Amino acid sequence: MAHHHPHHAEAPPEGFADQAAHQRYRETFKVTVIGSVVDLALGVAKIVVGLIAHSQALIADGVHSLSDLGTDFIVLYAAKHAHREADAAHPYGHRRIETVATVILGTALIAVGIGIGWDAAYRLFNPDLLLQPTMLAIVVAAISVVSKEAIYHYTMHYAKKYRSKMLRANAWHSRTDAISSVVVIIGVAGTMAGLPYLDAIAAIIVAAMVAKIGWGLAWHAVQELIDTGLEQEQVDKIRQTILDVDGVKSMHMLRTRRMGGDALADVHIQVSPRISVSEGHHIGETVRKTLIDTFDEMADVTVHIDPEDDEATPPCEGLPLRGEVLQRLRDSWAGIPAAAHLENVSLHYLHGRIHLELFLPLHALDDPEHAQETTRALIAASKGLPEIGEVVVHYR
Ligand SMILES: [Zn+2]
Ligand SMILES: [Zn+2]
Numbered sequence: 001m002a003h004h005h006p007h008h009a010e011a012p013p014e015g016f017a018d019q020a021a022h023q024r025y026r027e028t029f030k031v032t033v034i035g036s037v038v039d040l041a042l043g044v045a046k047i048v049v050g051l052i053a054h055s056q057a058l059i060a061d062g063v064h065s066l067s068d069l070g071t072d073f074i075v076l077y078a079a080k081h082a083h084r085e086a087d088a089a090h091p092y093g094h095r096r097i098e099t100v101a102t103v104i105l106g107t108a109l110i111a112v113g114i115g116i117g118w119d120a121a122y123r124l125f126n127p128d129l130l131l132q133p134t135m136l137a138i139v140v141a142a143i144s145v146v147s148k149e150a151i152y153h154y155t156m157h158y159a160k161k162y163r164s165k166m167l168r169a170n171a172w173h174s175r176t177d178a179i180s181s182v183v184v185i186i187g188v189a190g191t192m193a194g195l196p197y198l199d200a201i202a203a204i205i206v207a208a209m210v211a212k213i214g215w216g217l218a219w220h221a222v223q224e225l226i227d228t229g230l231e232q233e234q235v236d237k238i239r240q241t242i243l244d245v246d247g248v249k250s251m252h253m254l255r256t257r258r259m260g261g262d263a264l265a266d267v268h269i270q271v272s273p274r275i276s277v278s279e280g281h282h283i284g285e286t287v288r289k290t291l292i293d294t295f296d297e298m299a300d301v302t303v304h305i306d307p308e309d310d311e312a313t314p315p316c317e318g319l320p321l322r323g324e325v326l327q328r329l330r331d332s333w334a335g336i337p338a339a340a341h342l343e344n345v346s347l348h349y350l351h352g353r354i355h356l357e358l359f360l361p362l363h364a365l366d367d368p369e370h371a372q373e374t375t376r377a378l379i380a381a382s383k384g385l386p387e388i389g390e391v392v393v394h395y396r
Helices: 019-052 056-082 096-125 135-162 165-192 198-225 232-243 277-294 322-332 337-341 368-383
Strands: 250-259 262-270 298-306 344-350 353-360 388-395
Touching: 019 056, 019 135, 019 165, 056 096, 056 135, 056 165, 056 198, 096 165, 096 198, 135 165, 165 198, 198 250, 232 250, 232 262, 232 277, 250 298, 262 277, 277 298, 322 344, 322 368, 337 368, 353 368, 368 388
Parallel strands: 262 298, 353 388
Antiparallel strands: 250 262, 344 353
16 A cells, blocks of 8 residues: 555554653553563573572562563553543543552552561571572672663663653662662672672562562652642742732632643632633633643643632622623612613622623713713612622713
């Protein structure tokens, strides 16, 4: 099949929001698969060599690598499903699948860490169970250090490219794996040098590292699930950016939260109370766009427009809507013939009252001299209603 438009963007594959989302998925997949292959090779090598060379610490490190393999699968699953576009049942998209996967990942690591630590501690209290490792264990641990450090740099490159917390967590995990293998080297070398407890102690340290990584991942993911706000410093920057938009007089109720690699915000901005609805909307849209353009991770902002400060109490709650207001006004205006010609009635809901702007064509008056009289009559009749505040009559 010939491609007649080689430069034309291809349609995104089914299930992807766009081409970029698909590429993000593909590269996350690639990075994770490479990490998994390395983990599988290292995990098997460390456990086999740990058994042959009698190093409990190296076995612990190997179990660590295999548990990473298991969690890599969760990451892959999350990468496959978390990118998906919003649908009717999931109006905010599917990014929190990644977050839930991270909770599972963290919990699994805590369990593995406790298991290994328990076993090593048991041997410490039963010294005849302590092992006497050999040089081979050090060689394998050294290979592990080098390859995990390489994986750290490789994964971090893509974590930065896609602002993926998941990949970032994976990258840091790889570096911790390298440190974990350094601890193994120290433990094995120490035991070989005549300190028999050192290998088991190294095993406990490695186990504690595994559990701590798990705790960190699970904790942050749970924070996201319960909608923890962004860091204070970031919130302050967002606040200032909003206030810098022309037309924003003040703001309140700024709320932020995270979803996968994205940040979301909603905010009330106070604008000049009598500008038009369209101007208020335009200011709100400008706030939205400015925040999304200024802050990399900001994916969406909901802006609520306030004509006055309603943070403590909504001052106009309970006031009637236009249809009912006009009904009551027409009743009050019954004795004023000019009122039948009103072209437009603007209602301003401010300070707990409805303020009126009435637009009357001059031809509605039998005599332009009567303007003042008619104005006074309209004001007096309107103010007879308790919910009506100021009244202004314009002639044109
Ligand atoms: Zn809008
Ligand atoms: Zn408000």
